[in-house]
Amino acid sequence: MSESLQALQATPERVAIVTGAARGIGLASARWFLARGWRVAVVDKDAPALTTAHAALEAESPGRALAVHADVSDPAQVAAMVAQVDAALGRIDALVNNAGVAVFKPLVQTSFEEWRYVMATNLDGVFLLSQACVPVMRRNGGGAIVNIASISGLRASTLRVAYGTSKAALIHLTKQQAVELAGLGIRCNAIAPGPVETAMAKQVHTPAIRADYHDTVPLARYGTEEEIANGIGFLCSPEASYVTGQVLAVDGGFDAAGVGLP
Ligand code: NAD
Numbered sequence: 001m002s003e004s005l006q007a008l009q010a011t012p013e014r015v016a017i018v019t020g021a022a023r024g025i026g027l028a029s030a031r032w033f034l035a036r037g038w039r040v041a042v043v044d045k046d047a048p049a050l051t052t053a054h055a056a057l058e059a060e061s062p063g064r065a066l067a068v069h070a071d072v073s074d075p076a077q078v079a080a081m082v083a084q085v086d087a088a089l090g091r092i093d094a095l096v097n098n099a100g101v102a103v104f105k106p107l108v109q110t111s112f113e114e115w116r117y118v119m120a121t122n123l124d125g126v127f128l129l130s131q132a133c134v135p136v137m138r139r140n141g142g143g144a145i146v147n148i149a150s151i152s153g154l155r156a157s158t159l160r161v162a163y164g165t166s167k168a169a170l171i172h173l174t175k176q177q178a179v180e181l182a183g184l185g186i187r188c189n190a191i192a193p194g195p196v197e198t199a200m201a202k203q204v205h206t207p208a209i210r211a212d213y214h215d216t217v218p219l220a221r222y223g224t225e226e227e228i229a230n231g232i233g234f235l236c237s238p239e240a241s242y243v244t245g246q247v248l249a250v251d252g253g254f255d256a257a258g259v260g261l262p
Pocket of ligand 1: 020045
């Protein structure tokens, strides 16, 4: 076992940053960490939703969650947010780059503004957060980064030129990070969720997409936020100490079936 992992395991109060944690998969992930004794910085750009989510976490796990309002696509806000977390919680053991946005359109209907909007959060945000957290993780001997990609980053489709491209690039960014940061004791992996019933899915999953997923996901249902959080938590935990540079599809078997995206 590496020294960094021994240090992680010996630390009673590990600290995680979860972005996009005001709802959905991010909020479920924050709960995963809190239930296991971690302290968590919950980050989101939606201030009212963040306040509501933090109040719920505070009621469940008093004094263990720190709410930080920040837009992950803004370099200055990211730098300030990581400095605030470091000052308040003293360390960062895990970073979950979960904040994401979706525009489901084909190439010819996607505006440049929509393309930039998706890339700014789904890709720039991960670059900025990871870069800002590495010095803090390094100071404490290592850590884990989990990037939330998508099955849309594994398969092309007619509808996801910006979203799918951002997630495919995120998978490669994960591998780059894994190789570069291994020497610092920092593991980097990605989760590729299948369809999950969140606000994002309600926004972009049309009835046709839903019907298609029912037919093409071998488990024949949407996943839950908690099922994705279980994968995220595993990859952040010492149990995954020899796992880095991987993409874990938590997708009800969709990727294995090898069918096309709706
Ligand atoms: P969601 O829309 O329910 O929640 C996303 C959260 O991220 C929101 O609270 C939002 O305010 C926040 N956010 C968005 N842009 C931000 C920014 N620039 N800075 C800070 N916060 C920001 O979405 P979700 O379904 O929970 O998705 C979470 C992640 O999982 C995303 O990366 C998404 O692409 C991915 N994913 C979701 C599904 C699905 O079916 N729901 C499938 C595959 C992958």
